[in-house]
Amino acid sequence: MSSTTRIVTCIVCPEGCKVSVSTDGDTITAVSGHGCRRGLGYARQEAVAPMRTLTTSVRVSGGVLSLVSVKTSAPVPRERLLDIMTCVRRCCLSAPVSQGQVVLTNVLELGVDLVATRSVERGSPATVHEPPHGG
Amino acid sequence: MKSDYDLIIIGGGPAGLAAAVGAVENGVHDILIIERERFLGGILNQCIHTGFGLREFGEELTGPEYAQRFEDRVLQAGISCLVDAMVLDVTRDKHVVVISPVHGRLEFTARAIVLAMGCRERTRGALMVAGTRPAGVMTAGTAQRLMNLEGYLPGQNIVILGSGDIGLIMARRFTLEGANVSAVLEVMPYSTGLTRNVVQCLNDYGIPLMLSHTVTSVHGAKRVSGVTVSEVDIGRNPLPGTEQDIACDTLITSVGLIPENELSRRAGVELDLATGGAIVNQRLETSVPGVFACGNVLQVHDLVDNVSEEARHAGANAADLIAGRLAPKQRTIRVIPGRGIRYVVPQYVDVHEADEHTVLSMRPDDVFRQATVEVVADGRDVPLARFRRRHLTPGEMVTVNVDSAVFRTCAQYVSVRVV
Structure with a gap:
């Protein structure tokens, strides 16, 4: 060896x-x-x-925001992160979304779920884009 | 709408929310939070990565989850929140003028005010980078907002200037969303971001970190077509002959944060040139009586957990002032940064018999190993308090908890130094 x-x-x-x-x-x-x-x-x-928690966002229709932030419910193998992203990109939710809601179950058979990390109520996104206020 | 409140908090981000919690815990409930965005939570809403809350909650949360916990407590306490409303003016006598698309012009008065407006990013203009002025140059926070809240990918081929934490986080974010990040450039010989972020945002994806390098020119007519990068010497001057061109369509800057103190100035609050924030005492009260400051508008923090702790303290003190519980001061001791220290907050301490300890937060001006932070009184040589630290770096704020007896034995000032 x-x-x-x-x-x-x-x-x-x-x-x-x-x-x-x-x-x-x-x-x-x-x-x-x-x-x-x-x-x-x-x-x-x-x-x-090496294990990592993946955080990203998923499209939402009919909400006050057009995206909802999500994370894996537990760390996943680092080399699978980009595979999971391919899978997440196809996903789209309808408002309302609540924090903790499971967005995808048992992603790529890895034994972890993708869960929403914020709530998005029904409504429409702001039309005026203001600059962000800080870091 | 009611126009008189015990306490008005300007800003509904992590500092404003925690200040409200601190005031409620100390018995003041008649509070108004004014927030210019449509949502409470401030910058945490776009910080969708994890790493928040290890100190405050003992678990690792994302930004939106961290914000939600404080928001829930604020809403449960029945605190009034005015969102999508911009404060235009604050006066010394605690009069607040607000503009809102729904309510028009509003005026409020308060017995105490907590300033919690946060900070904003330094821009390319502040760096004075040469070259053309094409589209595709933006701060890391702007890119973060576009990608995480609004659903736009601002570019495909990215160069990032500055290794601050937001820049590192965005290098990973761009990569995950399918863009190519060519390099992260840092003018200093060390990363200004956390080691964790260098490992998990750059090394994980094979993104090079070019230390002692900066952007010396931006190219492109309508859109960025590339940048010239150069190595720099110890004095941060570009070295001739080291120039190389990197093709890209987007230049992201992550080069520091500036406390947003326009309103503080209008209220007559004295500012510290080193922090860019208000000069405060250990109660976080500014030079204007009854006006407190906390969070990134006072000093730029690394961790939101520290913002929450500081802001809760400011809110609690504002509540004590409103209830008439603040003990009269005996005399004032100045706190001065000494060798190896760039700034210390608070800048002065009002000596009270009742105080048990005083928290001093500071930033070193260089990297130190196996260092000791010493508190020295009135120019004497023997330190009154010593704190050992294995590792000090400008990228991480240092806090020490000083026995308040130290200030009682002192006549005029203390200085804080690294040995």
């Missing part, structure tokens, strides 16, 4: 330790460079199977 070493930038705290993780197939053989125990756990997960 061949051994590989990856450098993971830790995101647990602002320190940003560069953690070196060696793997042999699916087995972690050595970890070094971490500054704390939480960093060790993060680096082990990140080196083998």
Whole structure:
């Protein structure tokens, strides 16, 4: 079996330790460079199977906004993010949408749902586009 | 419509909502929140990514979810909210003039006011980038609003100037929506955004972060066709011979935020040149008695959780003032930024016997490792309080909790320094 070493930038705290993780197939053989125990756990997960929560938006018709923000109900494998986006792009909802409402069930058989993170009431979007007020 | 309130809060974003919650918790319920957008929640509405609420709620929420929690508490408390209404004027005697497409011109008076107007982005104009003036140059926040609230993709081939958090977040957002992000440029030799965002927004998608680089020219007639980027020296001056052209149709800027204090100035509030916000005491009361400031209009924060905490404090103090519970001050101590510190908020402390501790928030002016933040009184050498920090960076605000006894032993001023 061949051994590989990856450098993971830790995101647990602002320190940003560069953690070196060696793997042999699916087995972690050595970890070094971490500054704390939480960093060790993060680096082990990140080196083998990085997971991310996806947030994006879905079209809405007949609402006070033309989009509703959504997220995956749990982190998903990082390499599937763009596949999920392809699936989300085809989706369209009708107002009203309520916060927590399941938009897509068991997305791509990954065992997570796509849920709305805000409510959108029935109505029409503003016609005047004002500049945003800040960051 | 009623025209007299105990407390008027200008701005219904995270600061305004938390200030209202703080005032209600301290017994004041006669409150009006004035918000110029159609929705409460402010900038959180377009911050659809996660990372909010770890401190405030102990869980990771998206911006809209975080806003909803505060909005629910405000609405449950029966607080009046006037949305789609723009404040035109605030006076020293707490008179507020408002314009609204539904109600026309309105006037209100209050016993106390909380300023919670937030901040806005620096623009290309403030950077003075050379070149043509085509369409396709916009701030990261404008792109974020177009993409997350209004449903427009502002471009296909993107260059981002500035590694602030909004710029990094938008690099990921553009990529997920099918656009190509060529590079993120940062004039400083380090990222000004959080490490988490560099990893999850750039590294995850193979987007290069070009440190010590800036845009020196914008090309294009009607629409951006490309930019010239150059490496810069330590003094941030472009180095001749390092120029390279990158083709793009959109230049996104994420180069800093400016507290929005036009109304504060009209009210006669004194401002701090370093923060761009009001000069306040530890109660977050400005130089105009009964007018408080909190959130990004006071100082630009990194985390909304810190905004909520600061704003709740401002709201609670406004309630104490309205109820006549604020203890009379004995004397005033100035708080001055010393070595390694760019600014400290509050800028002065009114000494009261009753105070147990005072929170000082500040930004360092450089990166420090294994540093100690010291509070020193009246130019003496022995520090009265010391706080160890493993890592200080200008990109992250530092807060320390100082025993108020320190200020009672002090005659005129304290300075805060990094050693």
